[in-house]
Amino acid sequence: MREFTNLAWPETPFGAEQRPFGQHIDMLAACTFEWTGEPEGSERGPVAASLVYLRVRRRGSTQQVSDDTLSIGFRTAVIEDPTEVPDLLTLADRALTRARRHAAIMAGHWLGADLDRLNTQAAVPLRGVDGVLSAWSDRTGQQRGVAVMIDTGSEANKTGADLGMPLQPAPERVPDCPDCAAEVARRALTRCLAVGLTAALHTSRYAWEGTFRVPEAIERAGWDVLSGRSGRTCPRLTSRDGDAGRAADTAGRPVVRAAT
Template sequence: MRDISNLLWPEAPFGAEQRPFGRARDMLTAVAIDWAVQRGGEPLPVGAAAVYLGVRRHGNAYEVNSDTLSIGFRTTVIDTPDELPELLAILDRTLTRARRQAAILAGHRLGGDLARILDRSRVPLRGAAGVIDVWAHRMTKTRGLARMVDTAVEAATTGADLDMPLPATPVALPTSPDESAQGCRRVLARALAIGLTAAVHTGRYHWEGQFRVREVTDRETWDLLPADTATQPVPPLCR
């Protein structure tokens, strides 16, 4: 399994000292899950990513662009089905924290993904179950919980100009380190695209032109993953 993050403490993503934010601020958490279609079997979750975007809980939108946006993230991809319980445990802890500590929790058809995951899991997943409990009623404000946004429904007509689509496409289990790295980038890019769409929908972000999601993903993972031979590497920004 490949599990990478640019956070100093991935298990405490809302800490004030977390890179790249360095101070306490409200966060939008976006979650994406990739699925592999097994021959003669049920779809298997093979990758998951969470992206953390700094937002204002109230007030004007941040003007952002793909050259300067800083994100926090964790992205995980399994190599064999035996590693599925560990992937689900990481995802469940992410959802547990985001449900209570994030200002906004975003996903693309996340309710359906989590329902399938709960059906597959042999152990209770309290974070996933807690999110499902409120996802179907996410238009109702609940004190103490993150605002939920499904980018396939209420944000479907937001019009965020991105260089990639939001829906998941079937993938395969990695068979090499390069494929594992590509899987990490792929699910991370989709989580970022979901987060950006939710940020526009809720009035937290605004930008001009097309936002280059893949470029940001390459820049943020340049020191954590081997170079993607399919694209030119993007040099990091000075932090």
Template sequence: MRELTNLNWRDTPFGSSGQPVERRIRRMAGIATQWADNGGEPVLMAAAMVFVPVKLIGSVPVTVKTLHYGYQLFVAERAQDTREMAARVDQVLVQARKDAAAVAWHNALDDLHSLAAAHPHGPGIQGMTEAWQPPRGKQRGITARIDTARDVGPDGLLAETAQAGGLPLDERLRELQEQGRIQQAFAELTAGTADPDIVMQSMAAGALAQALTAAFLGGRHLDLLTWTTAPSVYDAINTVAWGSLPGLFFTTSFS
């Protein structure tokens, strides 16, 4: 497994207890996972979490030039990494359930079901699954949750939800989210027929785009984020994560 992040305190993404001065900064999370099929067994190829600063009161205007967000990516280097990756996601979910201003996820329960199979009894996965069961109104001590498939809609692919919500995705990022492309990445990774760094960057970029798109759509739906001109997800990734994903920004193809 490979981890990519820009967090200074990666074990406490919603705020560091080691800071000399406690700052009242709230962060909402956008979460996404990408899965391949290995003979009927789900394989976690990539998991992405973004942490977007929001205000205690009011909405944050989103522009690519002013947006600064944290991200954490777990990317498979082999099919056997699924359990380790699911365990790392579980650690983030333990904190997100109580410390995030909100959690945005597309088809959350589907992903949580697969995560639970890979990491049974994980407290973060279990807790978030229970919190996401209907009815999903406000619950004391539990962060707000928004499923961009069901709460924003339409209930289909995230790219379709984004398009309907006035947040069109760059074609390069749409391609990296297609199930056929994820399955191809799995085949290339296991067969060793492609540069593993480029394959892993493509999976990381696709998952990061999904997490950031969910955060944008969910944040706007909850009035935590707002924009006049729809932000470019591609440019938002380029601005913050270009150093981790040079293959996305300096080549035209991942194949």
């Protein structure tokens, strides 16, 4: 399993609680999962788990942001063999626990269905998954000290966010080389950021002009870590030729923009 992150502090995004007399930072945490596209009747398996952290204002005026200046913290893990699924579940469980407690807002796209599916894959109880799933099922109720939950597939599906890309996931393959893993991570983080931006717009934390170029923002934030061993883009995942390219390519997917 490969992890990709631009966070220097593994437990706390942006290191707010690691610095002496660190100042509290309100954050929006977006969480997404990517899955295999197994034939009908087969069980789909998780390929990647991603978290993107965005600084937000809990109260006050809306922040004007742009794709070339937005500060983005991210962490994603990608398996390279189906036997690594238990490790991915453990990592995701810990990450969900932290996000639920440390973030002011937690966002996902039909995240409840993803969490249910994670539980069916787990051989041991996933307490972080169960905690978020319980809160996700009752998003109208607010618990003290716990993030506000926003589903971009439900209550935040009519924000009119101009992102130039869909929020719905496309099937992924388990990568079999470092370059392939980096490409999966790049796509996973791009979708995760899009979910976070949609939630930020829905809650009036962010606003921007024109189309927010999500892939460019991820490239800028992760250029030094989102590369494979060779530093090149994997042709098997980006080419339109061959089964692998067709399975992973998302360029032909329709752009879905929520109605205003």
